[in-house]
Amino acid sequence: DGGITQSPKYLFRKEGQNVTLSCEQNLNHDAMYWYRQDPGQGLRLIYYSQIVNDFQKGDIAEGYSVSREKKESFPLTVTSAQKNPTAFYLCASKGFGSGANVLTFGAGSRLTVL
Amino acid sequence: EDQVTQSPEALRLQEGESSSLNCSYTVSGLRGLFWYRQDPGKGPEFLFTLYSAGEEKEKERLKATLTKKESFLHITAPKPEDSATYLCAVQPYQAGTALIFGKGTTLSVSS
Secondary structure, X not given: OOOEEEXXXXXXXXXXXXXXXXXXXXXXXXXXXXXXXXXXXXXXXXXXXXXXXEEEEXXXXXXXXXXXXXXXXXXXXXXXXXXXXXXXXXXXXEOOOOOOOOOEEOOOEEEEEO | OOEEEEEOOEEEEEOOOOEEEEEEEEOOOEEEEEEEEEOOOXXXXXXXXXXXXXXXXXXXXXXXXXXXXXXXXXXXXXXXXXXXXXXXXXXEXXXXXXXXXXXXXXXXXXX
16 A cells, blocks of 8 residues: 555654654655644644755754655654754655645654653 | 634534534635644544635535635534544645644544
8 A cells, every 4th residue: 555654653862863764655756745743733844845856944944954865765864953853753745636735644753852 | 924723722522512623724825725634643644625715525524614714624423533633734825835734623522
């Protein structure tokens, strides 16, 4: 079945460490997105990419980095510069065409800073 | 500034007690409005897309409606399994713009 796979589901990080969250999709979607979700907050956009080798900053990009070397993959690195990284991270993708505005989400990765 | 406001933040219902969730939006041009359901610790699951004022869509006990300034998600005779957080999002008309999400309404249905 087609879908989005995020890994790991749970991740613990010590202060000062960089960590990378994986996002892989087999939906043949062109666009991919990373959102952050905190309790009582809506989904906030970190980065998005509409084509391979191109990406744009979202509303809260500081302290994060991404790459888009393959259509299927859009990893997110949470750097030590991110001051409050403990959150639930959601990856999503979207195709183009009929009915293609719908975002499909992965199951999420929960990052906790110790 | 484009924004989405959902109300109430939390809603408690008895099984069978119908109600509505509200999503009001301010956007320069609306390409589409989306409703998602999110269970605790999981990713959001798509429910509906609405594109123009007056449009309605239904799925089981849920019905979504759209006006020029807001959308409602009506829940008829809810069951405990309808308990979840319901998210509303808008797609501005400007090409390449990502969805803007509201903070969600957390629905609890007790038997």
